[in-house]
Amino acid sequence: MLLMQIDWFFLVEKLSLITTILLISLAIAAYATWAERKVSAIMQDRIGPSRAGIFGLLQPLADGGKLFFKEEIIPTNANKFIFIFGPCLFMTTALMTSAVIPWGPSFEFAGHTVSLQVADINIGMLFVFGVVSLGVYGIMLGGWASNNKFSLLSSIRAASQAISYELAMGLSLIALLMLTGSLSLREIVDQQHGFWNDGYFTWNFFKQPLGFFIFLVCAFAELNRAPFDLPEADSELNMGYHLEYSSMKLGLYLFAEYINMFISSAVMSVLFFGGYNYPGMDWVSANLPAWVFTFSCVSVFFIKIIAFILFFMFIRWTLPRFRYDQLMKLGWKSLIPLALVNMLITGGVILWLTK
Amino acid sequence: MNTLMLAVEQSTPINYLPVVLQLLVAIGFVIFMVGVTHLLGPKRKTADKLINFESGIPQVGNARQPMAIKYFLVAILFVLFDVEVIFFYPYAINFKELGTEGFMAVLMFVAFFLCGFIYIIKKGALEWEE
Numbered sequence: 001m002l003l004m005q006i007d008w009f010f011l012v013e014k015l016s017l018i019t020t021i022l023l024i025s026l027a028i029a030a031y032a033t034w035a036e037r038k039v040s041a042i043m044q045d046r047i048g049p050s051r052a053g054i055f056g057l058l059q060p061l062a063d064g065g066k067l068f069f070k071e072e073i074i075p076t077n078a079n080k081f082i083f084i085f086g087p088c089l090f091m092t093t094a095l096m097t098s099a100v101i102p103w104g105p106s107f108e109f110a111g112h113t114v115s116l117q118v119a120d121i122n123i124g125m126l127f128v129f130g131v132v133s134l135g136v137y138g139i140m141l142g143g144w145a146s147n148n149k150f151s152l153l154s155s156i157r158a159a160s161q162a163i164s165y166e167l168a169m170g171l172s173l174i175a176l177l178m179l180t181g182s183l184s185l186r187e188i189v190d191q192q193h194g195f196w197n198d199g200y201f202t203w204n205f206f207k208q209p210l211g212f213f214i215f216l217v218c219a220f221a222e223l224n225r226a227p228f229d230l231p232e233a234d235s236e237l238n239m240g241y242h243l244e245y246s247s248m249k250l251g252l253y254l255f256a257e258y259i260n261m262f263i264s265s266a267v268m269s270v271l272f273f274g275g276y277n278y279p280g281m282d283w284v285s286a287n288l289p290a291w292v293f294t295f296s297c298v299s300v301f302f303i304k305i306i307a308f309i310l311f312f313m314f315i316r317w318t319l320p321r322f323r324y325d326q327l328m329k330l331g332w333k334s335l336i337p338l339a340l341v342n343m344l345i346t347g348g349v350i351l352w353l354t355k
Numbered sequence: 356m357n358t359l360m361l362a363v364e365q366s367t368p369i370n371y372l373p374v375v376l377q378l379l380v381a382i383g384f385v386i387f388m389v390g391v392t393h394l395l396g397p398k399r400k401t402a403d404k405l406i407n408f409e410s411g412i413p414q415v416g417n418a419r420q421p422m423a424i425k426y427f428l429v430a431i432l433f434v435l436f437d438v439e440v441i442f443f444y445p446y447a448i449n450f451k452e453l454g455t456e457g458f459m460a461v462l463m464f465v466a467f468f469l470c471g472f473i474y475i476i477k478k479g480a481l482e483w484e485e
Binding site: 011014018019022068069070071072073074075076077078084087091092096098100118120121122126127144146148149150151152153156160163166167170171174175177178182183238243244247248251252325328329332333336337340347348350351355 | 370371372373374376377378382384385386388389391392393395396398402404405406407409410417418419422425426429433437440441444448449450451454455458461462465468469472476
């Protein structure tokens with residue numbers, strides 16, 4: 001029964017979409033490392049990478065190529081299997097999250113409706129949360145298996161930071177879910193169609209500014225980005241949970257972090273900034289060929305994602321690092337109560353308006 | 356009850372097939388990357404090179420030793436509170452159908468949540484500096 005529903009077009013469509021998204025995530029992650037170095041250079045009045053290609057554009061390729069030809073070091077004290085398993089798990093989870101994100105509107109191709117979303121499942125947002133939580137195991141296992149005190153400290157910091165902020169993140173989304181009534185990301189994007197409707201903005205950011213702010217802060221903490229980069233505090237921990245790693249296993253950790261940043265930017269633009277919706281999309285859809293519409297939607301989505309990635313970078317090079325007790329205090333004593341209050345106010349206002 | 360069930364469109368196993376495909380592609384990619392570097396990289400291992408790095412001083416013991424209990428406490432509290440947060444999700448999805456009555460019930464639940472929350476703060480479970 002199940003096999004009957006699978007046709008070859010579906011399989012080919014999904015596989016090509018998955019491969020494309022994988023390649024795009026890798027390309028964006030690679031160029032995010034370049035952008036990070038360029039942004040930091042500009043903010044600190046330096047030049048940044050400039051030798052490989054124009055503006056150092058080939059630098060990510062050089063870095064990636066280098067990692068392939070480096071010696072793999074597994075310390076004798078380390079737990080060998082878990083040592084290898086850690087980065088693999090971290091990378092796999094980073095690549096899995098993109099499955100539920102709608103990259104653009106569906107379009108017609110050769111008599112079939114092609115959906116630019118790998119899987120439209122009704123638990124979309126829960127899927128993202130679940131996969132992201134699994135990513136913590138990658139850090140925890142890798143840091144523990146190295147049998148290095150710095151790595152261990154880093155990984156327990158990372159784990160307890162990630163789980164603390166996951167609570168506030170989950171709570172901040174509840175107010176949004178009250179508005180949307182659905183966990184499916186496709187549904188959430190469709191509800192934010194266009195930009196202006198019935199005398200009010202359609203994007204959720206304008207209905208949930210506080211929810212967005214909490215979500216954003218939690219995203220910084222979940223990604224171990226500055227100002228919450230305690231697991232990677234170079235000055236205290238040498239490097240972080242990937243201290244003992246070399247070669248592509250280190251590369252997987254570094255790449256996966258940037259892929260996570262890309263995906264969380266995508267999730268934030270889907271949830272709060274309308275995903276692929278933009279002002280005047282109805283006019284484009286009505287007056288221009290279908291492929292222009294699809295292409296413009298996907299481009300707008302990627303512009304939003306890149307804007308978020310740049311925002312992450314500006315913050316990293318602007319704010320100093322928090323202390324661990326400040327981090328925990330902010331997560332537990334400020335963001336969680338704030339998210340609860342936000343949820344209750346949203347619920348109250350919706351009930352009052354619909355009465 | 357039926358209206359509650361219908362509030363969310365049901366997904367069939369077929370919707371999850373692409374997720375499995377993506378998992379296979381992701382695992383394949385990771386195994387490929389790790390395998391290729393294993394074959395390409397040089398293998399000149401010496402005993403000194405394989406010692407854990409400790410900022411250049413000789414290694415002292417190893418990292419398999421007790422660590423601060425605070426981290427475990429945070430982990431346990433997370434499990435408790437995350438379960439409570441998960442209870443909010445089905446409510447939030449069906450919020451509009453449940454109306455004022457549901458909201459009152461959730462206010463009660465939030466009150467219970469806050470009782471536990473205030474208790475752990477008063478107990479000092481989240482104090483990091485003594």
